[in-house]
Amino acid sequence: MDDPKTKIAIVGWGNVGRGVYDSIKTSLDMELVGILSRDPQRVITQLGGDYSRIIKNASVPEDVLYVAYNCKPDVAILCGGSKEDLPIQGPYFANFFNTVDSFDTHERIREYFVKMNSIAKETNHVSIISAGWDPGTFSLERVLAEAIIPISSPKATYGLAEKGGLSQGHSDAVRKIKGVRDARQYTHAKQDAIDLMREGKGFCLSAGDKMWRECYVVLEKDSPEERKRVETEIKTMPHYFDKYETRVNFISQEELNKNHSRMPHDGLVVTAGETGVGNRALIEYKCQWDSNPHATGSILVACARAAKRLKSEGESGAFTMLDFPISYLSSQPHHDLLDRFM
Amino acid sequence: MDDPKTKIAIVGWGNVGRGVYDSIKTSLDMELVGILSRDPQRVITQLGGDYSRIIKNASVPEDVLYVAYNCKPDVAILCGGSKEDLPIQGPYFANFFNTVDSFDTHERIREYFVKMNSIAKETNHVSIISAGWDPGTFSLERVLAEAIIPISSPKATYGLAEKGGLSQGHSDAVRKIKGVRDARQYTHAKQDAIDLMREGKGFCLSAGDKMWRECYVVLEKDSPEERKRVETEIKTMPHYFDKYETRVNFISQEELNKNHSRMPHDGLVVTAGETGVGNRALIEYKCQWDSNPHATGSILVACARAAKRLKSEGESGAFTMLDFPISYLSSQPHHDLLDRFM
Numbered sequence: 105m106d107d108p109k110t111k112i113a114i115v116g117w118g119n120v121g122r123g124v125y126d127s128i129k130t131s132l133d134m135e136l137v138g139i140l141s142r143d144p145q146r147v148i149t150q151l152g153g154d155y156s157r158i159i160k161n162a163s164v165p166e167d168v169l170y171v172a173y174n175c176k177p178d179v180a181i182l183c184g185g186s187k188e189d190l191p192i193q194g195p196y197f198a199n200f201f202n203t204v205d206s207f208d209t210h211e212r213i214r215e216y217f218v219k220m221n222s223i224a225k226e227t228n229h230v231s232i233i234s235a236g237w238d239p240g241t242f243s244l245e246r247v248l249a250e251a252i253i254p255i256s257s258p259k260a261t262y263g264l265a266e267k268g269g270l271s272q273g274h275s276d277a278v279r280k281i282k283g284v285r286d287a288r289q290y291t292h293a294k295q296d297a298i299d300l301m302r303e304g305k306g307f308c309l310s311a312g313d314k315m316w317r318e319c320y321v322v323l324e325k326d327s328p329e330e331r332k333r334v335e336t337e338i339k340t341m342p343h344y345f346d347k348y349e350t351r352v353n354f355i356s357q358e359e360l361n362k363n364h365s366r367m368p369h370d371g372l373v374v375t376a377g378e379t380g381v382g383n384r385a386l387i388e389y390k391c392q393w394d395s396n397p398h399a400t401g402s403i404l405v406a407c408a409r410a411a412k413r414l415k416s417e418g419e420s421g422a423f424t425m426l427d428f429p430i431s432y433l434s435s436q437p438h439h440d441l442l443d444r445f446m
Numbered sequence: 447m448d449d450p451k452t453k454i455a456i457v458g459w460g461n462v463g464r465g466v467y468d469s470i471k472t473s474l475d476m477e478l479v480g481i482l483s484r485d486p487q488r489v490i491t492q493l494g495g496d497y498s499r500i501i502k503n504a505s506v507p508e509d510v511l512y513v514a515y516n517c518k519p520d521v522a523i524l525c526g527g528s529k530e531d532l533p534i535q536g537p538y539f540a541n542f543f544n545t546v547d548s549f550d551t552h553e554r555i556r557e558y559f560v561k562m563n564s565i566a567k568e569t570n571h572v573s574i575i576s577a578g579w580d581p582g583t584f585s586l587e588r589v590l591a592e593a594i595i596p597i598s599s600p601k602a603t604y605g606l607a608e609k610g611g612l613s614q615g616h617s618d619a620v621r622k623i624k625g626v627r628d629a630r631q632y633t634h635a636k637q638d639a640i641d642l643m644r645e646g647k648g649f650c651l652s653a654g655d656k657m658w659r660e661c662y663v664v665l666e667k668d669s670p671e672e673r674k675r676v677e678t679e680i681k682t683m684p685h686y687f688d689k690y691e692t693r694v695n696f697i698s699q700e701e702l703n704k705n706h707s708r709m710p711h712d713g714l715v716v717t718a719g720e721t722g723v724g725n726r727a728l729i730e731y732k733c734q735w736d737s738n739p740h741a742t743g744s745i746l747v748a749c750a751r752a753a754k755r756l757k758s759e760g761e762s763g764a765f766t767m768l769d770f771p772i773s774y775l776s777s778q779p780h781h782d783l784l785d786r787f788m
Contacts, residue, residue: 130723252748398725401722426773427780445600
């Protein structure tokens with residue numbers, strides 16, 4: 105290979121951006137060439153004055169483009185949110201760079217794929233979308249398991265650890281309630297649902313059948329009435345909580361800072377069915393992460409490796425993790441993969 | 447698609463061949479066009495006189511070729527053994543057809559890949575080799591997990607079920623001992639090894655640390671001396687048993703037929719490490735099969751789908767399950783995969 109290092113620009117400096125940053129540091133074949141952020145000072149503060157890599161992401165597109173071009177990245181890893189950032193940044197950056205993102209609004213992935221595919225094809229770039237663990241590796245495991253065990257229906261659940269899995273989206277939703285100063289939401293898997301999934305009887309399980317939710321809430325002003333009001337508001341919140349069994353705990357900011365500052369998450373995909381007739385078959389894929397954004401960051405970096413490879417082979421357009429060979433995620437040469445992993 | 451059905455010829459009528467046969471029956475996009483066997487009468491007996499699909503596999507290559515050509519298969523699934531059959535049949539059939547096989551002599555996969563690749567490239571065919579669950583999906587999971595969790599070392603173990611997993615190779619080895627009429631060997635996982643693997647401390651575990659072996663043996667002539675002799679011969683058998691804790695049970699043929707006629711197997715791949723620094727990360731992939739050959743058969747059929755697809759895209763050469771997109775294993779259109787599984 106002429107240039108063994110994959111040059112990465114990180115676009116967006118939130119939790120996932122930092123996950124990508126840490127992952128690049130432990131990947132010998134990766135090189136960070138730029139970080140684009142709306143708030144460069146925050147990046148500088150966190151990275152301890154490593155100015156050379158900090159590039160202002162002004163809101164004027166031309167500025168962004170100018171600085172991004174200056175980094176000459178092989179791949180821009182887009183670390184923004186799926187709601188506000190990626191629907192704009194994805195199509196925008198796909199015009200100029202190979203991209204990888206973790207767009208995770210499941211019901212809009214098809215639409216996003218079509219849009220990204222058309223831009224990336226037209227401008228001759230590779231855009232790997234919806235990379236992460238769900239969507240991402242879990243998607244891959246669902247497709248793999250269903251292809252192997254026909255007439256099965258892969259089912260997923262989350263929060264197997266005792267503490268459960270921290271949901272950023274649900275924590276945000278609780279924090280937006282008036283009178284709430286801070287909050288965390290943990291998702292918990294229900295064991296009886298997992299048992300049904302393993303027996304191949306999980307077809308009709310709703311999200312509320314599979315999981316329950318636990319909130320840790322810090323109030324602006326604590327009082328029995330306030331607790332009552334906030335608890336009711338949480339439990340009846342449409343979409344987020346109303347269909348789930350939910351427990352609400354009120355704690356102090358100190359306790360929250362002390363016990364709930366990490367972002368663990370986990371999940372399980374279960375596929376149960378038969379091979380041939382009457383031969384039970386079961387596949388389970390489980391992942392457990394101390395830091396959810398670091399997990400996503402790590403997967404994004406592996407996908408950046410694949411994006412560069414696809415591009416070097418003359419490919420263009422949008423890809424998901426279903427759409428390229430698994431070996432492209434690895435930094436190892438093919439003959440080593442055959443020797444070590446086959 | 448002009449011809450939606452994938453036409454399959456089964457080459458070799460053993461347990462895996464029957465697994466493939468049953469899998470094709472439950473795959474709506476597959477069509478069986480031929481079975482090639484050294485013993486056509488056995489096929490006819492087992493399939494209840496479905497003559498049209500039975501094709502004699504004479505030992506003269508020209509005959510095989512003639513009948514195989516007459517089936518016009520898109521893909522020939524080679525169901526022979528890795529020791530005697532595939533090293534000859536693989537390279538031979540790759541000259542004339544797209545092939546899929548489950549070559550599973552781990553230490554020779556690289557050499558086999560090179561050979562199959564050169565023939566298949568030259569004759570413009572696609573040959574997917576070493577498909578199954580190990581090598582196969584387990585290989586894929588190892589590569590995927592190591593790409594996501596750097597500086598980890600995926601470790602596998604087998605026989606988690608209470609009864610353990612039936613090893614065909616070890617059963618054969620015991621059956622070859624003088625005085626043994628019939629035998630089964632179950633592999634059992636050791637829980638303490640799994641615990642170490644989950645803690646990321648499984649690096650140095652040997653196969654004997656991870657598993658123990660249990661034999662059920664029917665003697666030609668039962669006696670205390672004979673039991674002693676056979677048990678010693680088993681426990682000291684190089685490579686197969688000498689490095690393992692082994693238990694030997696002597697039973698009657700009736701008991702063996704009644705309780706040990708199925709071929710269950712299972713396995714687990716554990717990858718433990720960190721994402722970023724200090725964030726523990728754990729991925730586990732487990733599969734459990736009532737019928738090991740049906741599992742392999744099912745995976746071979748999914749890979750036949752991929753072989754046809756690769757060929758239709760102008761590809762040629764050898765592939766493992768690491769080397770093509772997972773979506774190619776599925777019978778579902780891409781937009782449905784995005785909607786249902788992403």
